[in-house]
Amino acid sequence: MKKLGIGLLVLLVVGIAGTYYLEIWLGKRIPEVINANPDRNYDLQFEEIDIHLLKKGVELKKIMLVPLDDSLATKMNGSIRSIEMSGVDFLALIFNNKLEIGEIKLLEPAFRLIQRDRKSNANESSKAFQDLFKDLISRGVIKNFFLEKGTAEMFMDKDSLYRFGQFTDLTIVAHGIESDSLIAKNVIPFKLESIATSLKNLKINTDTNQEFRIAEASYSSGKNIGTLKGISLKYNEGLDGARSKSEFQKDLIQLDIKEFELSQIDTESTIYGNWAIFAKLARIDSLVLEDLRDKNKPRPDEPIKPLFEGMVEAIPFPIKLDSIKVTNSTISYKEILQGKNEPIQLNFQEIQGSITNLVSSDSLQNQGSLLVDVTSVLNGFAPVKMKIDIPYGTKSFALDASIGSFNLTALNEIFEPMGKFRVESGTLRGLKLSMDANEKGSSNQLNFDYENLKLEIYKSDGQQRSKNGILSSVANLLTSKENLPGSKNYKISTHWTSRNPYRAPFHLIWISTKDGMMAIVPSGLGNIFMPDSKK
Structure with a gap:
């Protein structure tokens, strides 16, 4: 027994020593x-x-x-x-x-x-x-x-x-x-x-003096879901600071997104190496996008702007999303008119809707269409609906848009900064626009239904603004007080609008709407609605 004990003790010592020296050897080998x-x-x-x-x-x-x-x-x-x-x-x-x-x-x-x-x-x-x-x-x-x-x-x-x-x-x-x-x-x-x-806490400073942020990003292959929270793209000095530093007139854009989620992500997707995003469903919650343009700045030599299809194809990596759901979102367009300091503002609030078949690569488009179907509220008072059909491979789009009923005096917050007129009374019963657009322009039909319209025209006295009684009387004599379906002189505008190739397709939508309204309102009154530089 004594020899066995000694043997075990020796084996233990050898084992400990061997383990010690093996660990030293591994410490050098590893x-x-x-x-x-x-x-x-x-x-x-x-x-x-x-x-x-x-x-x-x-x-x-x-x-x-x-x-x-x-x-x-x-x-x-x-x-x-x-x-x-x-x-x-x-x-x-x-x-x-x-x-x-x-x-x-x-x-x-x-x-x-x-x-x-x-x-x-x-x-x-x-x-x-x-x-x-x-x-x-x-x-x-x-x-x-x-x-x-x-x-x-x-x-x-x-x-x-x-x-x-x-x-x-x-x-x-x-x-x-x-x-x-x-x-x-x-x-x-x-x-x-x-x-x-x-x-x-991802932060990236861009070449345009903007900071891109993501508060939190996650991906799980088990759930097949990728989520980005707290997304923002903002100018370091804010929109007004960026405008003051900008040499030329351009759209200054910044945004916030509460949450962006991709689900049912295809295995071909990657954000490493060459980016590619393919998924069945994307969800955008609480987008807030601001766009500011100062028309006091000179216009630069700009390239021809694409229509919607070209904007999608300009995405710098392959993307294919079967459906995008947009909720609780706002898009604000601010424009400072020539000779003015304060902007007019269009706020499309409470945006809800869907975008179907967003495909950026020609090889994946297969002659299908990008479909946009959204609703919103303009400046808190006008319900807006819009559907856009963008056939791939055609450089064209078809649009149906409508604005619901509201009190026309609410438009004064938009028109009064122009310094030309204000709406004294009136009710919009409905506005509908149908467009078939291509690179040259659009063929349009506009229904502009209103009643009890009365305008007040301003004098052009420099910075002073006062009512021009004579022009107000003439304007109200020339203007039909109503344009309603079933009335004797009901007008529908069918017209062609030429496209400015240096402006985005949203500009064509606005100009097509304005042309139709000016055709329904007597043409002699059109100058009242336009800034002096556009007469």
Whole structure:
């Protein structure tokens, strides 16, 4: 028994000593294996390593991510608080110099992305992160990958480093990775069983002095849903500041979106490498879009503006969405007229509706149509409905729009800033517009039904505004007080409107409506409705 006890004690001591020296040997071998891939773009340099043979675990601490190719247009560096590996096959490491890991976890990585090419975009940045994760996972056979509490800063290297973006709280959970099967669709670019990702506080400064933000983004392959919350695109100095700095007249646009959700996402979709988004359903909740144009600014030499089909085709990556649901949204158009300081404003509020078959690529359109069907309320008083049929491949569109009944005096908030007239009384019973439009213009029919219309015309006395009694009397004599279906002199306008090719299709819709209204209101009164520069 004594000899047996001594033997066991010796075996225990040898085992402990062997384990100790094996852990020391592995502590030297693992760094060599981790950085052994000749095709790697990064070295992992760390200060501490803990080996846990019995638990089949390895922990690296205080890691530095060091790029090996300094000539890359987009490169990454940074630090990682620790990398935890579990389910490590130490026998494969000892006898085959191969890392086989059940699970790897990156804790609190802090990445720095540096772009040298000013033309690089978010597409290039996302691909840089994808290439990094590919580089890390390609160092062994890794079944599951976790990343927690990741942060990143994005810089432009132009004489000195300029930070143009950042995000926090990056989380990645990827199961069932097949590291010998590349699929460039995911942030982890391999075939895998499931993946869930999220991040917060994304901020990107654009070349137009705007800041793009996403408060929270997430994607789950299990639920097949991607969600973006708290989206905004705003000028750093606000719309008025951007207008004052703008040399030319242009549309200054900023927006907020409470939530954007994609569901039933097709496997062909990717936001890494070459972007492509294919999904059955998209949902936009609480979009608030502002568009400001100052007509006191000179117009620049502008390219010809496309119709709706061309606007969709201009999306810089393939997109195919079967249906988009829009809820609780507002679009505001503000225009400062020539010689004026304050804008007139059109607010389309309470927008609800759907967009069907949004396809940006010619090869995917298959001669179908993009359909838009929305309702809204104009400036809080006028119910609006609009349907647009945009056949792909034709450079045309058909539109049916209507405005419901309201008191016409409500229009004074729009017309009075023009300094020409105000509506003293009147009721709109309904306005309907039908358009068949192409690149040259539109063939239109307008019904403009109203009653008890009475106008008050202003004198042109510089900044002073006073009623012109004579013109008011003449205007009300020339104007039919009513234009209602069934009346003897009921008018419907059927007319052609030429398109200004340097303005967007919404401008053609407005001009077609105005032309029809001016045809129904006596033509001699038309000058009253138009600013002096347009007479």
